[in-house]
Amino acid sequence: MPAVRYELIKTCKQSGARLGRVHTPHGSFETPVFMPVGTQATVKGMSPAELKEVGANIILSNTYHLFLRPGHELVREAGGLHGFMNWDRSILTDSGGFQVFSLSDLRDIKEDGVTFRSHIDGSKKFMSPEISIQVQNALGADIIMCFDECAPYPCEYDYAKRSMEMTTRWAKRCKQAHARPEDQALFGIVQGSTYADLRKESAKQITDLDLPGYAVGGLSVGEPGEIMNEILAETVPLLPADKPRYLMGVGSPDYLIDGAIRGIDMFDCVLPTRIGRNGTIFTSKGRVIIRDAKYARDFSPMDENCDCYACKNFTRAYIRHLFKCGELLGLRLATWHNLRFLIRLMQDVRQAILEDRLLDFRKEVFEKLGYKV
Secondary structure, eight states: OSSSEEEEEOTTTTOOOOEEEEETTEEEEEESEOOOBBBSSOOOOOHHHHHHHHHHHEEEEEEEHHTTOOOHHHHHHHTHHHHHHTOSSEEEESSHHHHHHHHHEEEEEETTTTEOOOEOOOOEEEEHHHHHHHHHHTTOEEEEEOOOOOOOOOOOOOHHHHHHHHHHHHHHHEEEEEESSSOOEEEEEEOOTTTTHHHHHHHHHTTTTOEEEEEEOOOOSSSHHHHHHHHHHHHHGGGTTTTTTTTTTOOSSHHHHHHHHHTTTEEOOSSHHHHTTTTOOOOBTBBBTTSSGGGGOOOSSSSSTSSSSSHHHHOOHHHHHHHHTTHHHHHHHHHHHHHHHHHHHHHHHHHHHHTTTHHHHHHHHOOOOOOOO
């Protein structure tokens, strides 16, 4: 049996979206699913028990950050990420590629790998496909990712093509270096920027590697949503129907729904935790900036339609007060709510797929949240 297995439960007749279940060594989760991001082996502001309470069955951690601090060998000694952070459900680790390219001002990309400066202390580091896999093998996540180059948007066609071809060569090296295929599933990543022919070529090259799952990378990096949806419509049908499909770095409600409609199973993003810490919250009627003065005497919950701990126990006025005073509880409650909001949104997406009404659900949600229908 493969380390990770995808089970298709139903295809939505109205939209073509998939309701499924992914089985991993640390449990199963239903898809489409949103994965909270625990960058440094912790989802900021949330304990593992609280993550379970909001309904998370899989979270993501970042190879780049853990490679730099505390180091993958230390995490291995602690029993891998599951033991280190006391999380007994599924974990996905990214390859470190996106952070190498986005956080490092000084970097040198070559065929053998990338030399970069640590964002922590400026020290020189090196990451290659083999090192990325060695680190992820030590971290012990259920799902690990091939080391790739995420091309910026916009970029010239020739650059996107060279980057895509190198990503394929790196993926082959990742597969060769992978030492734990029996309990860690290695996912490949389709690149090609916004060029449909490159996406098609990349999908063919990456799926030829016969990996347990596949991701679409290099989207939600600044391109308009319409372009992202066009690329997904071109790319996703080229991925195997019997394996998970993961859209990297996407977490706004409109993108989650549109991605699911186009056949995506897994999503992740720092958006809900990051904006929560800044006092912006998702609600069933659109975003609310809880620090605004108009909420000083608003004794209603953050979202009257939410079932999370924060909304059942505290008011907007109180949470605004916490933010104005710099109290950490305010950041935690906003984060708690935002994660529950997106996880429950995906529960509703799965129910709409089950009922063959995902396009109708999209229209309802987009109208309530103020998105263009």
